[in-house]
Amino acid sequence: MIVELGIIAAKALLVLFMVLNLAGVMGWVERKGSALIQDRIGANRASVLGFAGLGLVNTLIADPIKFLTKEDFIPPSGDRLLHTLAPCLALFPALVTFAVIPFGDVLVVGGREINLQVANINVGILYIFAMASLSVYGIVIGAWASNNKFSLLGGVRGAAQMISYEIAMGLSVMGILMVYGTLELQQIVRSQGQLLWGWLPAWGVFLQPVALLLFSAAAVAETKRIPFDLPEGESEIVAGFHTEYSGGKFLMFFTGEFAEMVTSAGLIATLYFGGWQVPYLLRDGFHFPWGGTWLLPQLAVVLLQVGAFTLKVVFFCWLFVLLRWTLPRFRYDQVMRLGWKMLLPLALLNVMVTGVVIVALQGGR
DSSP states (O other): OHHHHHHHHHHHHHHHHHHHHHHHHHHHHHHHHHHHHTTOOOSOOOOBTTBOGGGHHIIIIIHHHHHHHSOOOOOTTSOHHHHHHHHHHHHHHHHHHGGGSOSSSEEEETTEEEESSSOOOTTHHHHHHHHHHHHHHHHHHHHHHHTOHHHHHHHHHHHHHHHHHHHHHHHHHHHHHHHHOOSOHHHHHHHTTSEETTTEEOOHHHHOHHHHHHHHHHHHHHTTOTTSOTTTOHHHHTTGGGTTOOHHHHHHHHHHHHHHHHHHHHHHHHHHSOTTOOTTEETTEEEOTTSOEEEOOHHHHHHHHHHHHHHHHHHHHHHHHHHHTTSOOOOHHHHHHIIIIIIHHHHHHHHHHHHHHHHHHHHHO
């Protein structure tokens, strides 16, 4: 029992370390990526003994120190308790959601199989949507507790936007559940290791391409990033729901946004791009469909799986940054129209077509 608890704690710390550090690094990627796109230099002033690290010192050392040493301002007419609680509610769901995302298959140590997933829940998809829906409370409570009309407007926008796109996101995942027949994320990833027509990996992107586009659009909207950053809308509502936040509390909102981006990238990789799967890689090595086998040590297989998952997550995080600094912000009516009149009907149509195809295939058998 103690050993099991120790293994779970180690996996939880590993995932927490990965998500928080990747979120911090994505802050630097955001700065330098936007500078590259806009033909600027980007952050490069702060240095340690003359070492600026292409702005890494700015983002990972100077900025956190600045945030944590700033005055913690609470509006005199605001609610002190709720004002303090809101950033925690914004960051917490993004961190705990990653607990059910598998980052590898199994690691055998001393005859014990260690599932490379913090919490192997058989209703993992439902858990993800339950946790993701909690993040709206951080926005709404922070806006209300600030007692600021601009904050309140941003909170209302955020609540309406997240409710609208959670529906399309949930329906887009329904097709994946129908195809693989399970709510368990680890089992979904293992099912994607099968081959279609003897050579093509059965990844979600090949079986549910429309659902991938719908889920990706809804994921960007859920993370409140351009072109869906209406809850902040600096030019309209002066940063929206976190207008009255500074110091460490603002840093929590800021980190929460990047942690949500990492979690969304992990979900896209898991549901549609095979997760930790490497084409033709099984537990004992590569087995190629055209013939031939390349056996590998078990540790090498695990490292390849974890590395593949990490690369996929990093790629989609970079794609989120590229979208933010390429597309203009939508108007609020455009955001609502896209969610309710385009994504929702397409998601329903995708579920219907998927069901018809599955029934037709089963009837043919």
